[in-house]
Each structure stands twice: as C-alpha cells, then as structure tokens.
Amino acid sequence: MSIAENITAIRAKINAAAIAAGRDPKEILLCAATKMNDSDNVRAAIAAGVDCCGENRVQELTKKLSENAYEGAPVHFIGHLQTNKVRQVVGKVDLIQSVDSLRLLQAIQKEAAKQEIMQDILLEINIGNEESKTGFTVKEIYDLLPQISDFPNICVQGLMAIPPICQNPGENDKFFQEMYNLSVDITAKKYDNIRVRFLSMGMSDDFQDAIACGSTMIRVGTAIFGARDYTQSH
Numbered sequence: 001m002s003i004a005e006n007i008t009a010i011r012a013k014i015n016a017a018a019i020a021a022g023r024d025p026k027e028i029l030l031c032a033a034t035k036m037n038d039s040d041n042v043r044a045a046i047a048a049g050v051d052c053c054g055e056n057r058v059q060e061l062t063k064k065l066s067e068n069a070y071e072g073a074p075v076h077f078i079g080h081l082q083t084n085k086v087r088q089v090v091g092k093v094d095l096i097q098s099v100d101s102l103r104l105l106q107a108i109q110k111e112a113a114k115q116e117i118m119q120d121i122l123l124e125i126n127i128g129n130e131e132s133k134t135g136f137t138v139k140e141i142y143d144l145l146p147q148i149s150d151f152p153n154i155c156v157q158g159l160m161a162i163p164p165i166c167q168n169p170g171e172n173d174k175f176f177q178e179m180y181n182l183s184v185d186i187t188a189k190k191y192d193n194i195r196v197r198f199l200s201m202g203m204s205d206d207f208q209d210a211i212a213c214g215s216t217m218i219r220v221g222t223a224i225f226g227a228r229d230y231t232q233s234h
C-alpha cells in the first residue's frame with residue numbers, strides 16, 4: 001500500500017468513527033507523525049492531504065525544514081523537547097504539542113519573547129500517571145493554569161496525551177474520557193491565553209477509540225508510513 005492509499009483508508013476510518021460518535025468528521029485533524037521518514041515521504045503525505053505533520057526530534061525537524069519538506073502543511077513538534085533546544089523549535093513550528101514541564105514553558109516564553117512572537121502550544125498531560133512518561137499530572141495542571149495564563153508570549157491551544165501502551169482494544173477509553181473531561185473543564189475556566197481548540201490524542205492503534213471520546217487531532221505514524229525501522233540508529 002502506498003502512503004496515499006494508507007491515508008485514504010485512515011480517512012475512511014476517521015469518517016466512520018466520527019459518524020458513529022455523532023460527530024462531524026471535519027472536526028478531526030489528521031497529523032502525520034513523520035519521525036524516521038525522509039522528506040520525500042513527508043511530501044507524499046502532504047500531497048495525499050494530511051492536515052499537519054508532527055516531528056519528534058529536533059535534528060530531523062531542522063533537516064526537513066532545510067529541505068522544505070513541510071511546504072503546504074503546518075508543522076508541529078510532538079516529541080520531548082529539551083530546554084537547551086527550544087531555540088531550534090520556537091518560531092519554527094506552528095504548534096509545540098509536547099510541552100511537558102514548567103521549566104520548558106519558561107524556556108519557550110523566554111525564546112518567544114526574544115523573537116517577539118506568540119508561540120502556540122499544547123500542554124501534554126501524563127494521563128496514566130506513568131513514571132516513565134513526562135507531562136503534567138491533572139492535579140499539577142490545575143495548580144499551574146493561572147501561572148501558565150500569565151506567560152505573555154505563549155498561547156495554549158489545547159491538550160495532548162499519550163496514554164499507556166494498551167494490550168486490548170478499548171483499554172484506554174477511560175484515559176481518553178478523562179482527557180475530554182479535563183478539556184471541557186479547562187475551557188469553562190476561561191483563562192487568558194488558554195483555550196482548547198485541539199485535543200490531541202489517538203495514534204495508529206487506537207485513534208477510533210480516541211475519536212469516540214472526543215479527540216480533535218489524531219497523530220498517526222505507522223498506519224501512514226508503515227513500521228519504523230529502529231535498527232537504523234538515530
């Protein structure tokens with residue numbers, strides 16, 4: 001199957017999942033998770049109509065930006081971002097989805113102020129409270145919202161989550177549901193600079209469940225590009 005055929009198949013599944021949930025399929029954006037794929041593959045995905053691309057590693061982002069790989073689609077950063085690398089990402093991407101600590105927020109604020117821009121971000125929630133994962137816990141995010149709202153050069157556009165790896169279909173529905181509830185609750189609080197335009201959750205194996213629970217952006221890699229070859233060192 002080609003990248004274009006895979007994307008057509010995913011769109012059909014998005015439509016079916018949305019309609020089954022009584023939602024408009026157009027509410028759901030397809031973000032191509034492009035890690036370990038070269039610029040030609042990225043271009044093929046954009047030509048086949050993905051809504052945006054999500055990159056995980058700063059080095060890959062920089063390389064593909066220099067090759068104009070993302071022309072025609074917004075580019076997002078979706079991987080763990082070290083504070084010493086914010087300069088290579090702030091102002092270079094439309095959305096940083098994976099903002100997972102107060103320290104990182106502070107570093108992004110500083111760089112965005114220096115560049116005199118507003119940087120759009122999502123707050124990454126560690127919804128499964130997993131020690132192996134970064135991200136804010138639900139309690140932390142409630143405590144920090146007033147402070148986050150005060151960053152003058154950061155605009156929060158929503159929430160992102162990577163729930164635990166699940167063994168059985170439907171296992172993560174409770175986490176997706178919790179994320180949805182959190183998004184509704186945060187929207188209702190009406191903080192300055194904090195809105196929930198995007199609820200980014202769902203990947204190749206579970207995006208239909210995520211859509212059923214209210215996801216508005218799914219991040220899909222394997223189902224678009226095929227399995228990644230981790231024997232190549234990156």
Ligand SMILES: *Cc1c(COP(=O)(O)O)cnc(C)c1O
Pocket residue numbers: 033035056078079162203204205219220221222223
């Ligand atoms: C790789 C990745 C994805 C996509 O995962 P697949 O299972 O290949 O669809 C989504 N989100 C993030 C943050 C990723 O790193």
